[in-house]
Amino acid sequence: MRHAWPFMLFLGTVLILALSLGRDADEVPSPFIGKPAPALSLPSLLSPDQTVSLEQYAGRAFAVNVWGSWCPACYDEHDFLLALAKQKTVPIVGLNWKDTREEATRWLAQLGNPYEDVAFDAAGDVGINWGVYGAPETFLVNHEGVVVYKHVGPLTADVWQQEFMSRLQ
Amino acid sequence: MRWSLLIFLLLCAQSSGAIDSESFDDPVLQKRYQSIIFELRCLVCQNQSIQDSDADLAKDLRRQVREMLLDERSDLEIMDYMVERYGDYVRYRPALRRSNLGLYLAPALVALLGIFLLVQTLRRHMVSAQQLDSNQAQQVQEALPNDE
Numbered sequence: 452m453r454h455a456w457p458f459m460l461f462l463g464t465v466l467i468l469a470l471s472l473g474r475d476a477d478e479v480p481s482p483f484i485g486k487p488a489p490a491l492s493l494p495s496l497l498s499p500d501q502t503v504s505l506e507q508y509a510g511r512a513f514a515v516n517v518w519g520s521w522c523p524a525c526y527d528e529h530d531f532l533l534a535l536a537k538q539k540t541v542p543i544v545g546l547n548w549k550d551t552r553e554e555a556t557r558w559l560a561q562l563g564n565p566y567e568d569v570a571f572d573a574a575g576d577v578g579i580n581w582g583v584y585g586a587p588e589t590f591l592v593n594h595e596g597v598v599v600y601k602h603v604g605p606l607t608a609d610v611w612q613q614e615f616m617s618r619l620q
Numbered sequence: 621m622r623w624s625l626l627i628f629l630l631l632c633a634q635s636s637g638a639i640d641s642e643s644f645d646d647p648v649l650q651k652r653y654q655s656i657i658f659e660l661r662c663l664v665c666q667n668q669s670i671q672d673s674d675a676d677l678a679k680d681l682r683r684q685v686r687e688m689l690l691d692e693r694s695d696l697e698i699m700d701y702m703v704e705r706y707g708d709y710v711r712y713r714p715a716l717r718r719s720n721l722g723l724y725l726a727p728a729l730v731a732l733l734g735i736f737l738l739v740q741t742l743r744r745h746m747v748s749a750q751q752l753d754s755n756q757a758q759q760v761q762e763a764l765p766n767d768e
Contacts, residue, residue, distance in 0.1 A: 456737070479707060480709075574680075
């Protein structure tokens with residue numbers, strides 16, 4: 452009985468550590484989930500004299516995909532984005548983050564453009580406003596304008612099916 | 621000679637401290653700036669504050685803090701702005717909430733547990749020491765030659 456104490460402490464420690472094993476410590480939960488999407492009003496990447504704003508999507512669900520031509524993981528998810536755009540489930544709004552206009556334009560010309568609109572955020576201020584900390588990140592906004600999900604890292608068909616489609620109903 | 625050495629050392633200290641060149645002329649603002657960026661976690665680096673980090677995001681967040689300070693926003697407003705966007709994770713000293721109550725109470729609980737165990741162990745040792753003493757005393761008594 453005298454030796455039960457250290458053993459229980461040990462078991463407790465093992466339990467706590469085991470529970471945290473399954474969690475990705477790098478993933479920061481977004482505080483935006485369940486809240487209205489932050490404002491976005493930026494010059495368009497492809498037609499600089501036009502403004503991209505989210506108001507034109509009011510009443511519709513849409514995805515916001517944060518990307519940059521400097522980002523290898525964005526390259527990985529690009530094929531899936533193209534396939535997703537073809538399905539026409541929801542419009543994808545691109546947020547081109549901390550990029551240059553030339554390189555981003557060349558990227559879309561070479562790889563194809565899955566975006567309904569691409570907002571150009573060279574300084575990264577809008578990214579900060581959306582709590583972005585690394586591209587690619589994909590937000591799902593529902594028809595009420597509320598952020599319902601955020602995925603960090605390359606989007607895949609599995610993630611889309613499990614996390615996004617289930618929240619679109 | 622001594623003075624020049626002192627000045628040299630002071631200059632060294634200065635240059636190693638200035639990680640980012642962007643600073644305020646106003647010493648009060650500079651102090652607030654330093655304490656804020658020291659408390660904000662760089663989200664893409666392992667265990668660095670945005671003051672420490674050279675990552676792009678850290679630079680952007682520093683710029684954001686600087687702009688807000690120049691905009692005469694209070695420290696609290698700046699912290700709230702960051703927490704609203706990046707969650708409690710962005711602060712090294714997050715606000716006390718029900719979800720992190722355990723985190724704040726754990727050190728005190730562990731200290732209490734430690735004190736409790738210490739007292740118990742000490743008490744047991746003292747008791748056994750006393751018992752040993754009386755046993756030993758008897759042994760000593762018996763072992764001692766009886767000189768009459």
